[in-house]
Amino acid sequence: MFFEKNHNFVPCKVSKQMMMEDLLIDYTVKAIEVIYKQVISKDTVAIQRTRKDFEGDFTLVVFPFTKISRKSPEQTAEDIGHYLKSILKEIYSYNVVKGFLNISIKHRVWVQFLKDISTKEDYGYATNNSTSPIVIEYSSPNTNKPLHLGHIRNNLLGWSIAEILKANGKKVVKVNLVNDRGIHICKSMLAWQLFGNEEEPTENLKGDKLVGKYYVAFDKAYKEEIKSLINKGLTEEEAAKKAPLIIKAQELLLKWEAGDAETIALWKKMNNWVYAGFDLTYKKLGIDFDKTYYESETYLLGKKLVEEGLKNKVYAKKEDGSVWADLTTDGLDEKLLLRSDGTSVYMTQDIGTAQLRYDDYQAEKLIYVVGNEQNYHFDVLKLVLKKLGREWANNIFHLSYGMVELPEGKMKSREGTVVDADDLIKEMIDVAKKKGEELGKAEGLNNEESELLFKQIGLAALKYFILKVDPKKNMMFNPEESIDFNGNTGPFIQYTYARIQSIFRKAKENNIHLVEFPNDTAINDKEKEILLLLYEYPKIIKEAGETYSPALIANYVYELAKEYNQFYHDHPIIKEEFGNVRSLRLVLSEKTGKVIKSAMHLLGIEVPEQM
RNA sequence: GGCCCUAUAGUUCAACGGAUAGAACGGAAGUUUCCUAAACUUUAAAUUCAGGUUCGAUUCCUGGUGGGGCUACCA
Incomplete structure (x- = not known):
């Protein structure tokens, strides 16, 4: 709101720099065609961010083209670089290191990019592009024991992935399945x-x-x-x-x-x-759900479907009355579907649940967030459904995540090594409070506000710790050591956000106003680095959605926060004398704050205005 | 036994087949008259082993070793 009054930027369309890589890819294809008279496919062109030790923004790897050019990698890069620079006005310069063509984009392009996104509230999010929903199941507790650390990973993953899919323009239905x-x-x-x-x-x-x-x-x-x-x-x-x-x-x-x-x-x-x-x-x-299913309500449907399979002779009954699916031709074993006494097993229930869920939503995809110990179960489930002629079984996706291990090994309820969810949450908040009070982080806050703050910080530490790890991998949780608030942690990112908000409070107090800065306003290396990171945000969301990986968001937002902290340390913002530069830094800070908040939201982490 | 997953600094995690393998914690050494030091700077430290494919392999393939999981008329 502080900015709206003074803002007068050109409204944002998807501008050219939003597609910088696409542009470079297209013109590289063209370059090869013009220079070497050969048509190549787009996906042979690899554009990546230039590594930090080299000069440039984007790098084209030219090794694959040396066969076509019949020249050295250096000469090939030089040829392409020369062509690109002559035809793309966005390019400021290029340099060649071995087979790498490093391209620098004009600063004014990045400044314009900042202006373009500064007014976009949902920057990074895709527009709605789905008709039928994605149904995602997570949590799936049993009613005979409390939730533990494993459920926490499951819940956080499920909730976050649902948000990430929404950010990718998907309709999402979050469901729980209670084994009651x-x-x-x-x-x-x-x-x-x-x-x-x-x-x-x-x-x-x-x-x-x-x-x-x-x-x-x-x-x-x-x-x-x-x-x-x-x-x-x-x-x-x-x-x-x-x-x-x-x-x-x-x-x-x-x-x-x-x-x-x-x-x-x-x-x-x-x-x-x-x-x-x-x-x-x-x-x-x-964590929340749009709908909760109960196995007590689905197992009968499962039984019915098994009967159907029996009638259609895709399942078989043994002498003792038990019913089986023969999956040996698919490389698996036989699978029990009904016990000899006619009662149902886990698989029976899951068949019913899947059918019910499909009938309810005609989902384009059915995601199950379930631990990797059940990989076999889901292979079987899909096959068993296909034997029933349910082609939509192909849309079942088992989001198989790794186990959470403790220093003493796997959690075992019988051995009392389970980390209880409530206890852990409380512990995180307590430690956040203790450390926060030592550091005087709650100064100026009333009781209620400081309680909320420490809750936000404790939960951020927990959630970020779990979500930053690739879901597929097993992870280690050491209750003694994993509670951390410095470095690559949720609180570090929250702190960065709070600092940014503090700048705006100070700016307001000091009556500092924005001016419209020209596109040739100077930007330094740190600023450009932040701009490049902001530029990547939409791609990160897309990739996180495609790979169902909150870890990509987590690692990204950490990187952004880290860069911003360095910038903050090295350069004055509201104390900058030149109005153009000051305004640019304020807008850059504001947008960085917004992206941090947005990315953290995708992880289910709140950001405080002050800490 | 069969099948699946996995192996990166002391530790916990990164790295579409691309440059000198990044971070954080921990270790060593620094930075507060300056917008919040839960910050910043410097520094030491790693791809399990043996082959193969490739211009190029932590990444792909084969084998060995270590770790985990599944293989229930449990869920």
């Missing part, structure tokens, strides 16, 4: 009945924690029963099957499937506790 039925739920229910004394959730014990507690209690009691049975002479396997608790749990599952009123009532009561608990965690994380 099965033997594991019955275990919690049974334990609560036996040992619970009607315990209900309290402020200190959220519903999901309460139910999780009884799941653990079941496991403990069950193990003791097994032990005593083994002492009585049974084998471990027999004991595991004959322990009274497991038999009771199985009975409870049968009652549930039969619709027994009392069982259903208890199930509903306990699940609702869990949902209330999950909601609190999602809210704290800033």
Whole structure:
């Protein structure tokens, strides 16, 4: 708002410099044609950013053309460089290093570029270009245990990718799939009945924690029963099957499937506790969904579809009554689809869920954000659906992300090495508060404001730490060391943003106004570096969307913040004497702030005005 | 056993087949009369091994070794 009054820039169209690389590619093709009389395809032309140690903005790699030119790489680069400079008025100069043609663009082009984007509020975002939506599933919790660190990665990835796809002009539907039925739920229910004394959730014990507690209690009691049975002479396997608790749990599952009123009532009561608990965690994380599916509502459809497959003879029933899909011709094994007692398995439910989801949205793509341990499951799911003639199974995309590992190895709930989501979030915020207060970051803020600030900072540290890693890769989380607020972290980027906002506050206090600066206003190396980074933002969003990778956004925004901090350190902004230069730096700062905020939003990270 | 993923500074992460492999943390040394020092500057430090394809390989292929996962009438 500070700028709007004084701004009088030419409205932005997609101007030439927005397509600088395309331009260079086109004219390189032309150059080869004119100089060497040979037509080449565009995708043999590689344009990249010039490395920092060399002079130039863009670099053309000419090695591939030496066969055509029959000249040395240097001479070929020289030929093409000479042609390009003579025909493209945007080019200021070029230089040749080995087979690399480094091209410098005129500064005025970059200044005009800054003006072009300065008035664009949604800079970097693509316009709406989809009709049918992309459905993205993430989180997918079980109702017998609380959310943990693995879910956090899943949730952050899912939410961020949904935002990135929206920024790419896609319609997106965010869905959750809750596994709310099965033997594991019955275990919690049974334990609560036996040992619970009607315990209900309290402020200190959220519903999901309460139910999780009884799941653990079941496991403990069950193990003791097994032990005593083994002492009585049974084998471990027999004991595991004959322990009274497991038999009771199985009975409870049968009652549930039969619709027994009392069982259903208890199930509903306990699940609702869990949902209330999950909601609190999602809210704290800033995660939401457009729709929630429950497996209790999809498994029957799954069963029906298995029956359909049986009728069409694409699945087969064995003597004991169990139903299987034979995938051996596809290089996989046989897969169980219905147990011999007719009850459904995980795959059965997923078949039903997929069908329901497809019917609901006719999605152009169905994305499942699920850990890479389930790669095989999704290979099977797609095949099993295709055997049913569901061609849309080709649109299923398993976004397979890597595990979060702890220094002591994989998280295992039974060994108590799980990092609880609520605990971790609280820990991050507490540390942010402690360090923030030491540094006096909350000065001038009231209680409510400083609480919000430390929450933003703690969450930024957590979210950025997780999202900056390539989703496909396993990652290490060390609770002792991973909580950091300096360097390549979320808070560092937030700090950069806050500094920029502080400049505007100061500018206003000092009554500094913008003037319209001419295109030949001088820019220094740092400014140009920032401009080139801003220029790349739309490409980064596009690439992040194509590869479903928030990490690209994270690494980009860090780079931008780092460059800006260097610029800020080396050059005065509001203290710059010359009005043209000062105005340019203010506009550059403002736009950098906006892109930081925009990129951080794509990661689900808020930026404070002051810190 | 079979199948899949993975290997980069002490540590955690980057690098469409392109130049001298980038950062951060940690280590060493510096920068506050100057728009916020959660910042900035300098410095030491890495591609698991053996082959192959290529003008060029951290990247692609083959093999070895290390790590992880899947291979349930669990989810």
